[in-house]
Amino acid sequence: MSETNAPVAGQEEAKPAVPKIKICKHKQRACDEKNDKGKVCAGHLKRWYDYPKEIEALIGPKAEIYRCEFCKTLYKPDPKQMPRSYTLRY
Numbered sequence: 001m002s003e004t005n006a007p008v009a010g011q012e013e014a015k016p017a018v019p020k021i022k023i024c025k026h027k028q029r030a031c032d033e034k035n036d037k038g039k040v041c042a043g044h045l046k047r048w049y050d051y052p053k054e055i056e057a058l059i060g061p062k063a064e065i066y067r068c069e070f071c072k073t074l075y076k077p078d079p080k081q082m083p084r085s086y087t088l089r090y
Helices: 053-059
Strands: 021-023 045-047 066-068 074-076
Parallel strands (some): 021 074
Antiparallel strands (some): 045 066, 066 074
């Protein structure tokens, strides 16, 4: 009788890849990550509110984080700029 919990030959437990985390440039709205051929992704950076616990462990709780819609690269806001999370103050 064979064990049912034993891994099948050639099949390993896949770990999720650690996402690339970059810092946004001033007023950056599109991704500037390049692929293998050197082409820029240019995906829209969207605010990511409900990220999983693994990402929260990397960036911290309740962080302002943006994610590219195509390549899923994560972007932290520029620490020198005001956060965009609050209402505009005149």
